[in-house]
Amino acid sequence: MKKKRMMAAMLAGAMVLSMTACGNSGGAEKAASTEGDAAKEAPAAEAEAPAAEAEAPAGGSVELVVTTTFAGEDSNAQNYKDAVKAWEAETGNSVVDTSATADETFKTRVATDFETGSEPDVLFFFNGADSNSFIEAGKVVSIDEIRAEYPDYASNMNEDLITASLVDNKKYAVPANGFWEAMFVNTEILEAAGVAMPGKDYTMDQFKADCEKIKAAGYAPIAAALGNIPHYWWEFAIFNNQSPATHLEIPESAGDENGQAWVQGMNDIKELYELGYFPENTLSATDDETFAMFTEGKAAFLIDGSWKVGGIVGACQADPSDPATLDAEKLDKFDVTYVPGKGDRKATDLVGGLSSGYFITRKAWDDPAKRDAAVSFVEYLTSDEMVPKFAQHGASALKNAPEVDASEFNVLQVKAMNMMAGTTSLTGAVQDLFAGDCRVSTFDGMPEIVTGRVAAEDAVAEGLEAYHNQ
Amino acid sequence: MGANIYRNKKPALAFLLPAFLFMVLFLYYPFFKTIINSFMHLKQLGATATEFNAPWYTNYEEMLHDPHVWTSVKNTIIMMLVTLVGQVGIAIILALMVDNIGRGKQIFRTLYFFPIVISATALGLMFNLIFLRDKGMVNQVLEMLGKQDLTDWKAEGIALVTMMAPVMWQYVGFYFVILVTGLNNISDELYEAATIDGATALQRVRYISVPMLHNVICTCSVLAVTGALKVFDLPWVMFPKGMPLKTTFLTGTYMYYQTMETKNVDYGAALAVLIVVLGVVLAKVVNAIFREKDY
Numbered sequence: 001m002k003k004k005r006m007m008a009a010m011l012a013g014a015m016v017l018s019m020t021a022c023g024n025s026g027g028a029e030k031a032a033s034t035e036g037d038a039a040k041e042a043p044a045a046e047a048e049a050p051a052a053e054a055e056a057p058a059g060g061s062v063e064l065v066v067t068t069t070f071a072g073e074d075s076n077a078q079n080y081k082d083a084v085k086a087w088e089a090e091t092g093n094s095v096v097d098t099s100a101t102a103d104e105t106f107k108t109r110v111a112t113d114f115e116t117g118s119e120p121d122v123l124f125f126f127n128g129a130d131s132n133s134f135i136e137a138g139k140v141v142s143i144d145e146i147r148a149e150y151p152d153y154a155s156n157m158n159e160d161l162i163t164a165s166l167v168d169n170k171k172y173a174v175p176a177n178g179f180w181e182a183m184f185v186n187t188e189i190l191e192a193a194g195v196a197m198p199g200k201d202y203t204m205d206q207f208k209a210d211c212e213k214i215k216a217a218g219y220a221p222i223a224a225a226l227g228n229i230p231h232y233w234w235e236f237a238i239f240n241n242q243s244p245a246t247h248l249e250i251p252e253s254a255g256d257e258n259g260q261a262w263v264q265g266m267n268d269i270k271e272l273y274e275l276g277y278f279p280e281n282t283l284s285a286t287d288d289e290t291f292a293m294f295t296e297g298k299a300a301f302l303i304d305g306s307w308k309v310g311g312i313v314g315a316c317q318a319d320p321s322d323p324a325t326l327d328a329e330k331l332d333k334f335d336v337t338y339v340p341g342k343g344d345r346k347a348t349d350l351v352g353g354l355s356s357g358y359f360i361t362r363k364a365w366d367d368p369a370k371r372d373a374a375v376s377f378v379e380y381l382t383s384d385e386m387v388p389k390f391a392q393h394g395a396s397a398l399k400n401a402p403e404v405d406a407s408e409f410n411v412l413q414v415k416a417m418n419m420m421a422g423t424t425s426l427t428g429a430v431q432d433l434f435a436g437d438c439r440v441s442t443f444d445g446m447p448e449i450v451t452g453r454v455a456a457e458d459a460v461a462e463g464l465e466a467y468h469n470q
Numbered sequence: 471m472g473a474n475i476y477r478n479k480k481p482a483l484a485f486l487l488p489a490f491l492f493m494v495l496f497l498y499y500p501f502f503k504t505i506i507n508s509f510m511h512l513k514q515l516g517a518t519a520t521e522f523n524a525p526w527y528t529n530y531e532e533m534l535h536d537p538h539v540w541t542s543v544k545n546t547i548i549m550m551l552v553t554l555v556g557q558v559g560i561a562i563i564l565a566l567m568v569d570n571i572g573r574g575k576q577i578f579r580t581l582y583f584f585p586i587v588i589s590a591t592a593l594g595l596m597f598n599l600i601f602l603r604d605k606g607m608v609n610q611v612l613e614m615l616g617k618q619d620l621t622d623w624k625a626e627g628i629a630l631v632t633m634m635a636p637v638m639w640q641y642v643g644f645y646f647v648i649l650v651t652g653l654n655n656i657s658d659e660l661y662e663a664a665t666i667d668g669a670t671a672l673q674r675v676r677y678i679s680v681p682m683l684h685n686v687i688c689t690c691s692v693l694a695v696t697g698a699l700k701v702f703d704l705p706w707v708m709f710p711k712g713m714p715l716k717t718t719f720l721t722g723t724y725m726y727y728q729t730m731e732t733k734n735v736d737y738g739a740a741l742a743v744l745i746v747v748l749g750v751v752l753a754k755v756v757n758a759i760f761r762e763k764d765y
Contacts, residue, residue, distance in 0.1 A: 108515065108730050115516025133514060227713045281603050284624035284714035293604065440732045447715045 062093045062373040064364070067110065068124035069356065072101035075310020076177070076390050078321075083389075087380045093373050102126075107435075114139050121364035121374050124381075127163045127173040127357050128432030135167045140359040142170045150375050156384050161354055161397035166433065173357025174382045178395030180306045180352035180426065181232055181339070182419060188333045189300040193217035198337045200422055202347040204240065204268075207340035211277040214300045221277040223299035229287040230269070230446040232303040235351055235429050236339050237265035243344035244425040250434055252468075254461035266442060266449050266456035268342075273450035283447045291315075295334075303339055306352075306394045309412055328411065336416050338423075352426040354397055358382060395426070438467035501746070508740035514733050529740035538712065539741070542719035543748070549634060549720060550698040550752070556638035558690045561645035562683075566675055568646075569653040579650060582643035590640065594707025597636040601708075624709065629718050633705050640704070641697070645690045652686035653679060688760035695756045699749045702726065721745045 070080035077099075084095050098120060100106045107130050113119045114134040123140070125131060134140055143162070146153045154162070154174045162171045183198070190197060193214040198207070211221035224233055239247050241261035251259035272278065279290055279299060291308075293299040295315035302308070312334050318325035338347035358381060364374040380386065387396045392413060406414055431439065441454075441462040448454040509526045510519030523529065533539050568578045585593070600607045601623035609620050623632045656679065664674050702722040711727055712719035719727065725745060729738030 104731060108733065111733075112515045115514065227715070228710070281622040281625065284622055284626075284629065285603065286710075289602070289604070296604075298604070437732045437734055444711055444716075444731070447713075451715065453715070 062370055063096060064093060064122060064370065064373050064377055065096045065098060065120040066122045066124075066377065067113075067120040068097075068099040069102035069106070070124070071099040073311035073314065074101065074307045075313070075392065076307070077310070079389050083381055083386055087377060090380075091373070091376060093376075095377070099124075110134075117363075119361050119363060121361055121367075121370055122377055123359045123361060124176070124356060125173070125359060126355055126432060127165070127175075128355060128428075129166055129435035130432065131165065131173070131359070132167050132435075135165050135172060139362050140172050141362055141365045142172050143174065144170065146360065146365075146375065149371075153375060153379065154382065156399055157382070157397045158399050163354060163357070173359050174378055175354040175357040175397040176382050176387055177391040178306075178352060178354045178397075179356075180350055180394055180420060180423075181235065181303065181429070182306075182336050182350055182416075183339045184294070184302040184304060184308060184312065185335045185337055186294055186297060186300050186302075186333065187335050188297055189214060189217075189219050193219065193300070195300075197335060198340070198347075200338060200346075200348050202338055202340045204340045204342040208272075208275070208277075211272075211275070211301075215276060220279040220293060220299040221301060222272065222279075223290040223294035223302040224278055225282055225285045225287045225290045226269070226273065226278060226450060227283040227447045228285065230443060231431060232305070233269050234265070234442060234446070235431055236303060237268045238262050238430065239265075239349070239351065239427070240268065240340075240342040240345050241265050244349050244427045247345075247427050248430055248433065250430065250467060251460075251464055254457050254464055259460060259464065262442075262460045263456045266446075266460060269446070270450045270452070270456065283451070297333075306392075306416065309336075309392075309416055312412060313410055326410065332411050334412055336412065336419050338419070346424055348422055348424040350423050350426055351429050352395070352423075353428045354395065355428065355432050394420070434463070434467060436466075436470060438463045438470065441466070504739045504742050507736055508743050510736055512735040512739070515729065515735050517735070519736070523736065529737045532737065533740060533744065538716050538719055538724055539744070541712075541717060542721045542724040545630065545719060546699060546721045546748075548630065549637070549701060550695050552634045552638055553641070553694040553698040554691060556634075557641045558645050558687065558694050560638075560642050561649055561690070562687065564642070564646050565649035565653055566679060568650060569679070570671065575650070579647060582646045584643065585640045586644050588640075590703040591707050593636060593640060594704045597632075597704075598708055601632050624714060626714050626717055629709060629714060633709055633718050636708070637701055637704055641694075645694065648690055649683065649686055652683050656682045685762045688762050691760045692753070692756050696749065696753055699745065699752065721748065 066084075068080060070076045080099070084097065088094055100109070107126075110119075110123065110125060111130075111133055114137065119134070119139060131140075143154055157174060162175060163173065164171050185197065187197060190210075193210075193216070195210045195213050198210070214221040224230065226233070238261060241264045242258070246258060246261075249258055251257075251262060253259050254263055273282070279285060279293060282290070290299065291302065291311065292315075294302045295312060313323075313326065313331060314320040316327045316331040316334075317323065318327070339350065341347035341349065358378040360374045360378060364370040384398060384400065384402065387398050388402055390396075391401075392409070406417065409417070441459040442449065445454060445459050449456050449459050507519055508529055509522055511521050511523050512519050525531075564578075564582060568575055571578075603609065603620050603622045603624070606623070608623065609617075612621065621628075623629075660678050660682075661674055664678055669677070700722065701720060705718065705720055706723050706726065709718040709723075711731060712723065721741065722745065725738050725741040728734045728741060
């Protein structure tokens, strides 16, 4: 009898052990095989790291988990891959890349990773309100603290251009490249509709007149998915009812002067929707679908960010990952210009700046094996040689920015540089300060606003209330 | 001694313990934690709740006034009906037809079962392309047939149909295989006797196959209804955020939207509790309606 009990206990024990073992090996396999799961598996990998490092050669075989927004259609996705490969070859360290396209899901993932203790070692992320939660929790290291140990850290950056945190006014993120938002144009449609290329003095009234002509010619004037990504129109519609001086002030209420500017902005988008200037399926289409309409010559105007240059170039290549397959003639039909202005905002007053940067997490900093590697990685990616490659036609925070060699750029990048040369101001995006659930009523709620099911004033009031309750 | 080993339950308990612990850790603990979280104030996912909502039942009160909750419950109930009629109903017809053919049964089993093994996310992406407004497969076929204008298959009036058709299509094969197996278990002697008595093919189906399949159909119906409550990935890939105009939310997708997209985590927890309550109630109702018979 005793033997049987012993046997039963041993079998039960063996079952538990085998389940645990299966769990571990499964996790390890997943970490090795999929990038997306790498972040989740990171803690397990790190737990085993000290033993592995003890056997590693002194030259460096540290594994850094890095999360950036250089993925998908981002014009720097390939630059980032090349830079990581070069850094790995130079240092002998390796990178587990968990980068993803910068959207709301990505932001949630990053916030959750920090909350659950599975944050990366290095993070390229937004330095506005989106980073508040992990800065408040002390999960990233300030540049000053890093400089106490590494005095040359980010010393090549213009100190005034490194954005301070909204939480404690300390600087955490080393900027690499700036961004701008402007209006891309499919010139083929403009020619077909008899519309001139918009310029520096382009006004909203002229824009509406042009949209009417384009619509009459059988094209969709504006490529935008209001049910999916209304962000760019949201930003400029509000900006058009303010000025560069007041754009970054978040209203106290929907009733005050600034709040009314926001309400008017929403109503301006509603007017464009009612005039039929957005695609017929703007409320049910995804951003990818309306972008395809733009690149395939079915929609004329697209307001988007500097990262979209890469997306348009990719759409003009037979193989999106091979620059040698670029159809230069097709690319030449695209241009980029200023966003139509109104009131105190001139068309040349654009949205842009240095809204992202490299953070080093407290977890990596407190790990003696990773500290050096993390600092080395950020210094490499933000060096005087590397930043211009990422900045391309955009701004950078370098003290001594090298002369840009325009001969290396494609025709759309050159047009972007020329457009940027004419800007009169570059203001940050107010939505970077207005992050979280306060956006829901006017971002996700945009279809309800433009269809009149929810009044713009109510939607703005709801968002502001959520913001002030945060 | 020999008979005593069956009276002693301790070894069986020792074998059950690991699985029980697993369930406690990964099912019951998160479930009870979710109930508690639905009364707390949670700033974001993963954050520790420190205070109760004021009043503590805020989320449940909000649920009553939230039109999207009712939309999602209504859509989920429609999904259940579609599942019952579309999945189990079509599967019964297919199973009866395949049972009556001489050759190729195995081929049909494989063909109809195939969609089950494809990831729902991949299917969602595929159906996105099929129903694409511009150059989508369906619109191209309609264009070839002479239709002039493009149909937006994701527009407000038709979005639910576009969402439910692929879900229905994916699981027909699952119930088909269960039903075909049930049909195989019916003795050939019954059919032979009926044939000798002069029964036609339709009569054999009506008076032998369908009554003998009753319990299998009941099981399929319970599985279909409870399965409809859990449908998430395919609808979310095709209609993220309840697009268009938040009309395509199901209870699962709305809970995900509130938790992951709007970061209203405690409200998401309350919605999760609602889903569990709804699931238990509906499972009871379905079990009562489709009660199995003893033969």
